[in-house]
Amino acid sequence: MRIVIDTERCTGHARCVVVAPSLFTDDERGYGCVIGDGTVTDETLQEARGAVNACPERAISIIEG
Numbered sequence: 001m002r003i004v005i006d007t008e009r010c011t012g013h014a015r016c017v018v019v020a021p022s023l024f025t026d027d028e029r030g031y032g033c034v035i036g037d038g039t040v041t042d043e044t045l046q047e048a049r050g051a052v053n054a055c056p057e058r059a060i061s062i063i064e065g
């Protein structure tokens, strides 16, 4: 599984960075970006789901593979 941000939808709320600091960091504009390739493990799945639910723009998805 991987977590991804739809950059067309993201408007920089940065809640993903707060909710899932293992998976997201912020860029120079304060927008969230996925750390590395966004791989979600059993240990980070809860954070990933929290980020999906926390994003007001529904810009975050967990994808298979």
Ligand code: F3S
Binding pocket: 005, 009, 010, 011, 012, 013, 014, 015, 016, 017, 030, 031, 032, 033, 054, 055, 056, 057, 058, 059, 060
């Ligand atoms: Fe963007 Fe949503 Fe994070 S708007 S910065 S993906 S909380």
